[in-house]
Amino acid sequence: MAAPQASSPFEKILIVGAGPAGLLLALLLSQQNIPSVVLESWPCLDTRLRAVQYGVPATRVFRRAKVLEDIRRISIPKFPTICWRSVADLEKIIEIDLSLTESEVDRMTVLPLGEIIQILYRHCLDHANGLIEVKFNHKVTDVGQNESTAWVDVELEDKSTERITAPYVVGCDGASSAVRRALFGRHWPGETFPYRFVVQQLFYDGFEKHGWDGGNYMIDPDHWGLIARRGNGGLWRVTYGDGLTGLTDEEYLQRRPAHLKAMLPGHPDPDQYTIESTNLYRIHNRCADKFRVGRVILAGDAAHICNPMGGYGAMSAILDVEGLVDCFIGYYHNKAGPEILDIYAKVRRDIFLRYVDTRSRKNLDRVAHTDPKTALEKDGFFRLLATLQKDEKSMKDFLMGDGVDVIALV
Numbered sequence: 001m002a003a004p005q006a007s008s009p010f011e012k013i014l015i016v017g018a019g020p021a022g023l024l025l026a027l028l029l030s031q032q033n034i035p036s037v038v039l040e041s042w043p044c045l046d047t048r049l050r051a052v053q054y055g056v057p058a059t060r061v062f063r064r065a066k067v068l069e070d071i072r073r074i075s076i077p078k079f080p081t082i083c084w085r086s087v088a089d090l091e092k093i094i095e096i097d098l099s100l101t102e103s104e105v106d107r108m109t110v111l112p113l114g115e116i117i118q119i120l121y122r123h124c125l126d127h128a129n130g131l132i133e134v135k136f137n138h139k140v141t142d143v144g145q146n147e148s149t150a151w152v153d154v155e156l157e158d159k160s161t162e163r164i165t166a167p168y169v170v171g172c173d174g175a176s177s178a179v180r181r182a183l184f185g186r187h188w189p190g191e192t193f194p195y196r197f198v199v200q201q202l203f204y205d206g207f208e209k210h211g212w213d214g215g216n217y218m219i220d221p222d223h224w225g226l227i228a229r230r231g232n233g234g235l236w237r238v239t240y241g242d243g244l245t246g247l248t249d250e251e252y253l254q255r256r257p258a259h260l261k262a263m264l265p266g267h268p269d270p271d272q273y274t275i276e277s278t279n280l281y282r283i284h285n286r287c288a289d290k291f292r293v294g295r296v297i298l299a300g301d302a303a304h305i306c307n308p309m310g311g312y313g314a315m316s317a318i319l320d321v322e323g324l325v326d327c328f329i330g331y332y333h334n335k336a337g338p339e340i341l342d343i344y345a346k347v348r349r350d351i352f353l354r355y356v357d358t359r360s361r362k363n364l365d366r367v368a369h370t371d372p373k374t375a376l377e378k379d380g381f382f383r384l385l386a387t388l389q390k391d392e393k394s395m396k397d398f399l400m401g402d403g404v405d406v407i408a409l410v
């Protein structure tokens, strides 16, 4: 690892978690010559089915980190529309034409998270001048600090333990964060929703036959979710919430054919589609009381989490990281003191509570609790879209704007 700058107030950052937040943080720090060590509990990157779409603000951070070109190279070539449909008749209620932004460099990014983090990891290894060290099989079990340093206790593959010290520890270790638990125990204000969220990728030629494309939000109290094209060759991602609680994963999957029959065009039986992969999740909206306690900082899902309707989770993690990096850069290069880290913690927490938490709850409400027959008149967001549809320039400005929900919506 390269030697730190002689006059800088700290020599490296210790990052817990090699997810999108942790790897992006390491990469952006390295671009300002700030060394970091990333500790990951798993023996490999986490490539389960999770995020796929990231709004314009996140795309801009990918460009800043110099990974956007690689992302675009393997992304789906066109993602033409996002629409909302009623499950009762599968008809569209309203649609957004994303072709308006297709020539924009910073348009929405569409690529499974598993592939994004592989690109980030490759850049950490190949484009960081040896400033980043990623250590797999390093499970953080506890975190501590005193006035002059911080440390993490780590369990290794052979169950032996090790203590690693650093001036600052950033917990990017996701929803079940050991770093957050070391700071606040089980206290993580917010709620867990009474749904099991079932995510699958499948091949089904009925989508093409019935003219479906892009992202399709499905509105229904029993079969709400999102259906979106994922790639060439008929691969689609279908997600839905199952409102029964307390079942085993196997019992939830026994209920899957009925959900898919209701939601997919042509109402297929299981022999008409091929399921490629499946993951089940619980969904929550929660936020830690503080994102900084002395030398220990939280970012991404470790700090806050929201339900996936709207695609805000990874995007918020990415924007946390960008804000935190700018604070570390100012501090490292002696343009600010450590108190600048409090500004990161306050600003990002306020943004989560004020916008991300509220909007992601509304997005969930829209698909799970709206009457599709009256949604167009009653839902303020749909009314806004209907107005914007009358003027291409306004719609395009809206889609490319920083505060946009729409692009972060799928």
Ligand SMILES: Cc1cc2nc3c(=O)[nH]c(=O)nc-3n(C[C@H](O)[C@H](O)[C@H](O)COP(=O)(O)OP(=O)(O)OC[C@H]3O[C@@H](n4cnc5c(N)ncnc54)[C@H](O)[C@@H]3O)c2cc1C
Pocket (backbone or CB within 6 Å): 016, 017, 018, 019, 020, 021, 022, 039, 040, 041, 042, 045, 046, 049, 050, 051, 052, 053, 054, 113, 138, 139, 140, 141, 172, 173, 174, 175, 176, 177, 178, 179, 197, 199, 239, 281, 299, 300, 301, 302, 308, 310, 311, 312, 313, 314, 315, 316, 317, 410
């Ligand atoms: C079904 C689904 C769909 C989603 N869709 C979208 C979407 O379209 N757009 C969007 O923006 N967001 C979406 N999200 C949310 C998004 O996936 C998360 O917000 C994002 O992954 C958070 O990134 P992170 O780096 O903070 O945490 P994570 O991705 O959870 O990464 C944390 C890393 O830390 C590691 N780790 C955990 N504990 C320890 C430990 N003790 N020691 C060391 N390492 C540890 C983990 O193994 C993991 O590698 C979706 C989520 C789900 C479940």
